[in-house]
Amino acid sequence: MLKIITKEFQELNTKELYDLLQLRSEVFVVEQDCVYQDIDGKDMKAYHVLGYKNDQLVAYTRVFKTGDYFEQASIGRVVVKKSERHHKYGYDIMKASIGLIENVFNETEILISAQTYLGNFYNKLGFREIGEEYLEDGIPHIKMIKS
Numbered sequence: 001m002l003k004i005i006t007k008e009f010q011e012l013n014t015k016e017l018y019d020l021l022q023l024r025s026e027v028f029v030v031e032q033d034c035v036y037q038d039i040d041g042k043d044m045k046a047y048h049v050l051g052y053k054n055d056q057l058v059a060y061t062r063v064f065k066t067g068d069y070f071e072q073a074s075i076g077r078v079v080v081k082k083s084e085r086h087h088k089y090g091y092d093i094m095k096a097s098i099g100l101i102e103n104v105f106n107e108t109e110i111l112i113s114a115q116t117y118l119g120n121f122y123n124k125l126g127f128r129e130i131g132e133e134y135l136e137d138g139i140p141h142i143k144m145i146k147s
Contacts (some may be wrong), residue, residue: 002051002059002089004096009044019057020048027079036137038077042069047100051080051093058084059093065105072111072145073101094125098146109147116140 007016024038045068051059058081064074075097080090101107114122116133119142127144134141 002053002092004093005050005052006063006096006100007048007050009046009048012048016048016050016057020050020060023057023060023079023081024077027082028077031082032139034137034139045069046076047104049093049097049100051089051096053084053087053089057081059089061093061097063097063100066107070111072109073105073107074111074113075101076113078112090121091125094122098125109145112144112146113141114144116142119144 012020021039028034028038029036042064043062046062046064049061049063050057060077060079061075062077064070064076066073069076075094078090078094078097080093098110101110110127112122112127113136114127117140119129122144125146127146129142130145131143
């Protein structure tokens with residue numbers, strides 16, 4: 001069971017910030033062998049959804065209000081530590097992120113830029129593909145929407 005905490009950027013302590021950047025780098029840069037600028041200046045506008053297991057950060061997303069990233073509310077940097085994926089924590093962290101948008105932002109439409117191979121995962125959470133596949137940082141992505 002994940003312990004999920006949601007914080008705005010200025011509420012994060014140094015360890016939480018270090019842990020989330022480390023997890024993002026571990027998966028998006030090292031595991032996926034993708035050199036890109038993860039620290040993109042957008043974290044300050046985001047809500048950070050942190051999923052802990054035994055005091056270790058194992059799942060994470062960042063969530064944006066309407067207009068702060070896309071025209072719709074959005075969820076990005078969805079990540080689960082490789083050794084913990086068999087627990088299906090991706091669903092837990094995404095459901096918490098969707099709940100944040102619905103209950104705190106009072107929004108129902110959510111746009112994401114999903115890695116194409118994860119389309120089925122997002123479909124199970126109520127997202128549907130829109131538009132054509134495109135490359136983002138050398139990885140195939142597709143826009144998906146939930147409304």
